[in-house]
Amino acid sequence: MKSAVLVFPGINRERDMARALKLASGQEAAMVWHAETSLPKGTDLVVVPGGFSYGDYLRCGAIAARAPVMDAVRKFAADGGLVLGVCNGFQILCEAGLLPGVLMRNARLKFICKDVHLRVERSDTPFTRGYNAGQVIRVPVAHGEGNYAADEETIRRLEGEGRVLYRYCSADGEVGDTHNINGAAASIAGIVSERGNVLGMMPHPENHVEDIMGCTDGRGLFAGLVQHLERAA
Amino acid sequence: MKARVTVTLKTGILDPQGKAIEGALKSLGVDGVASVRQGKVFDIELSATDKAKAEAALKEAADKLLANTVIENYRVELL
Numbered sequence: 001m002k003s004a005v006l007v008f009p010g011i012n013r014e015r016d017m018a019r020a021l022k023l024a025s026g027q028e029a030a031m032v033w034h035a036e037t038s039l040p041k042g043t044d045l046v047v048v049p050g051g052f053s054y055g056d057y058l059r060c061g062a063i064a065a066r067a068p069v070m071d072a073v074r075k076f077a078a079d080g081g082l083v084l085g086v087c088n089g090f091q092i093l094c095e096a097g098l099l100p101g102v103l104m105r106n107a108r109l110k111f112i113c114k115d116v117h118l119r120v121e122r123s124d125t126p127f128t129r130g131y132n133a134g135q136v137i138r139v140p141v142a143h144g145e146g147n148y149a150a151d152e153e154t155i156r157r158l159e160g161e162g163r164v165l166y167r168y169c170s171a172d173g174e175v176g177d178t179h180n181i182n183g184a185a186a187s188i189a190g191i192v193s194e195r196g197n198v199l200g201m202m203p204h205p206e207n208h209v210e211d212i213m214g215c216t217d218g219r220g221l222f223a224g225l226v227q228h229l230e231r232a233a
Numbered sequence: 234m235k236a237r238v239t240v241t242l243k244t245g246i247l248d249p250q251g252k253a254i255e256g257a258l259k260s261l262g263v264d265g266v267a268s269v270r271q272g273k274v275f276d277i278e279l280s281a282t283d284k285a286k287a288e289a290a291l292k293e294a295a296d297k298l299l300a301n302t303v304i305e306n307y308r309v310e311l312l
Contacts, residue, residue, distance in 0.1 A: 059301055066298060095301065102303050109249050149246065149304065183247075 001025035001226045003045045006073070008034045008064040011051035011088065013204065020206035021047070024222030034067040039076055044229050046073055050087030050142070050204060060103060060145045061091030070096050082126055082225065083198040087143055090190075090200035099193055099200045100158070101150030103143075107183025111144040115215070116181055118189050118203060119169040121162070125192065127199040128165050130224030136173045137217035139203040141181065146202040148184035148191075155185050166190035166201055234279045234287050235312040240300045241272035275299055287311060 003021045005014050018029040029047070030040045039046060053064035064070075070092075077083050077098055085093040093099045106112060115138050120131040131137065150158070158164055166189040168182075169175045180187040182202070190201030205218030242248050248270050255269040277294070281287040291309040300307040 058298070062298065062301070100303075102301055104247070104304070105249050107247070107249055109253055151303075183249075 001027060001044050001229050002040070002042050003027070003029040003047055004032045004039050004043045005029045005047045005049055006032050006034065006069055006089075007049075008051070008053040008067060008092075010053045010055055011049055011064075013050035013087065013206065016204070017047055017049040017086070017206045020209045020218070020222055021045075023209055024219065025226050032069060034064065034069050036069045037072060039069075039072050043076065043081070045082045045084060045225060046076055048073075048083070048085040048089030048092050049206075050089055053088055053092065056145075059091075059095065061088055061093075061095040064088075064092045065095035065097075074098065077193070077198050080195065080197055082229075084127065084225075085198070085200040086204055086206065087141075087146075087202055090202055091145065093198060093200045098198050099191060100154045101148055101185075101191075103145045103202070104147040104149045105145050106143070106147050106181075111142075112146070112181055113140070113142040115140050116189075116203060117169050117171050117173075117179070118166045119173050119175060121165055121167060125165060125196055126225055126228035127190075127192065127221060128224060129228055130220030130222070134173065136169060136171065137205075137208075137220065138171075138215055139205050139208050139218050141203045143182070143202055146182040146184065148182075148188040148202075150185060158188070158191055159186065161194070163192045163194075163196070164188050164190070165192055165199065166203070234281060234284075236277045236279055236287060236291055237310045237312055238275040238277060238291055238295050238299055239272060239308045239310070240275070240295070240305050241307070242270055243304055243306055246304045273299075284311060 208218035295307040
């Protein structure tokens with residue numbers, strides 16, 4: 001799996017991401033500066049990592065979404081290439097129009113930095129094939145703006161088309177207001193694009209991939225991507 | 234030419250920051266505050282002297298960057 005990790009000023013999770021990608025695929029990820037106008041040849045996966053691109057000025061992800069490299073990412077996605085956006089990366093993909101909706105300020109206005117549980121809604125996608133449908137995983141979140149919002153019609157479509165892949169839940173998989181940490185519509189933690197090749201999620205699977213991190217639940221996402229690409233090859 | 238673009242949240246979009254400010258105003262004893270919605274103001278200087286061109290440029294700026302039209306409305310004024 002040849003991965004390209006985008007780097008914007010103010011991003012701070014790109015190295016964690018590159019480390020997780022290397023661990024899963026055995027291949028070093030290419031770090032791609034935001035001013036580039038193309039992606040490395042043969043890229044299988046583009047990752048937009050977390051952080052605070054441009055200091056969250058204007059709106060989270062708004063300025064990064066208009067960076068030169070994003071035109072190349074748009075084209076890559078239009079050709080069916082796999083794109084993963086985590087945290088600020090999710091916000092950037094929404095602002096870039098690659099995913100619908102927007103991430104608003106957390107309902108209780110607090111920055112949330114802790115482990116949360118996610119329910120994997122289906123396992124038949126490149127981004128979830130390392131898990132079982134209904135499986136609960138534990139991964140960290142660290143965000144102030146993760147409250148997913150979209151108009152009712154969009155939410156209906158996301159649900160109807162099975163595009164919600166990850167949802168906030170309790171340790172035993174129960175979804176509800178008590179476990180919806182940031183007030184997101186339908187407890188949404190991660191969604192895919194219409195074609196299913198672009199995933200945006202607020203939690204950080206890349207931070208739960210090694211024993212030293214105390215949990216390895218995030219590994220499945222990366223292992224699944226590697227497996228998907230091997231099968232496709 | 235000077236202009237102002239005002240960006241506000243659409244009706245129905247939850248505004249937790251506005252709510253917090255509303256609560257603070259009430260606790261300060263400011264009378265008669267029914268509700269608060271927070272928005273953004275951009276004061277922009279333009280090199281254009283043609284009004285129509287200036288308005289078109291401001292609209293483009295708002296659509297492309299200043300506002301996220303999924304959740305926000307904007308208003309353009311030439312001052």
